[in-house]
Amino acid sequence: MFEHIVLLKFSTGTTPEQIDELICRTKRLKEWIPGIADIQQGHNFSKRNQGYQVGLTVRFESGHALEQYGPHPKHQEVLAYAKEIGLVDSIIVDFEL
Template sequence: MFEHIVVFKFNENYTPEKGNLLVETLLAFKGRIPGIVDLTAGLNVTEESGSIHKEGYQLGLRVTFEDKEALRQYGPHPVHQHYVSLLDGIIDNVIVIDYPIAK
């Protein structure tokens, strides 16, 4: 299995309403994109990084895939590409980490 972790930092065009839409869209991936074993996503509620809407990362995603091939197929999948289109004009930075899950 492979873990895919993503954190998103948004610019001044981001709104809480847009954040809620992004989370709902991410949660709908499971069952629509083959190879997803588990998925969680949510808005950052930490109090440790100051203003999470201006300085920190506002959204986190964790996806567990069956295998590396499922992870590879995820990026170009139309459901994922629709999500990517929702980021247009609001994204400032993204951090992605992919790693095999040790058994």
């Protein structure tokens, strides 16, 4: 198994409703992209968040599935929406379980 962790930071103009829509779109990726064992995303409520408003974890069945995830057209659609609503920065961590 492989774990993919992402922290997302948005501009001040991004609304909570836009972030909620992003979360819904992201969670649906499991229906479209093979090899996703689990996907979770939500608002970051930590007081130590350093401005990162959303956390994402995706667990993949294999390293190959993780490699295929990034360029997959459905993932690219979600990423385009995140940029459209004001994505400013992201931190990504991948590791093998």
